[in-house]
Amino acid sequence: GENVEQHPSTLSVQEGDSAVIKCTYSDSASNYFPWYKQELGKRPQLIIDIRSNVGEKKDQRIAVTLNKTAKHFSLHITETQPEDSAVYFCAASGTGGSYIPTFGRGTSLIVHP
């Protein structure tokens, strides 16, 4: 089955700095890679996703890059703000109806004002 490794487990940055979270996956059949943000006491919510036919996707201050050959993908947050503080989860999945997403262990991002 799929195995997703996520690093680092904790990331502490100053407001305005950039933050990068990296994930690797093992199953070459995976072709959908979402990122979820979970604020303290809240439910996880999708912030950005990417499919394997795209190398990079941006949405304002967040971007995701995918390297299919190396089987890794990364979340980039620029100009971090205190409200970016949360736990971020990556996941990998196929896009057929039978696929179940495999999640990374999560990264706790702390943005210091």
Place this chain on the structure above:
Amino acid sequence: EADIYQTPRYLVIGTGKKITLECSQTMGHDKMYWYQQDPGMELHLIHYSYGVNSTEKGDLSSESTVSRIRTEHFPLTLESARPSHTSQYLCASSTLTGPYEQYFGPGTRLTVT
């Protein structure tokens, strides 16, 4: 408004009790999932379903059962609660054919004394 609902939100029970955690969604999704998560930690897949009368076990054996008699309803039952079951339980749903984003419920915080 389409959403995913969980009841109760908080539950404190004694060891050995039988409990059912409710999950309902008005998203029209076929796939539904149950995850166990300690606050801010890894998401552990307990059970999932592809649709009515479909139930599958996930990676975490939690001595629980699920049923899927109606598309919108996916209850989780613990036959005999133990202190090790103390955790947060998140229900989620997604489509079969895409987009593949998972939508999470607000969670049930369970404490077994």
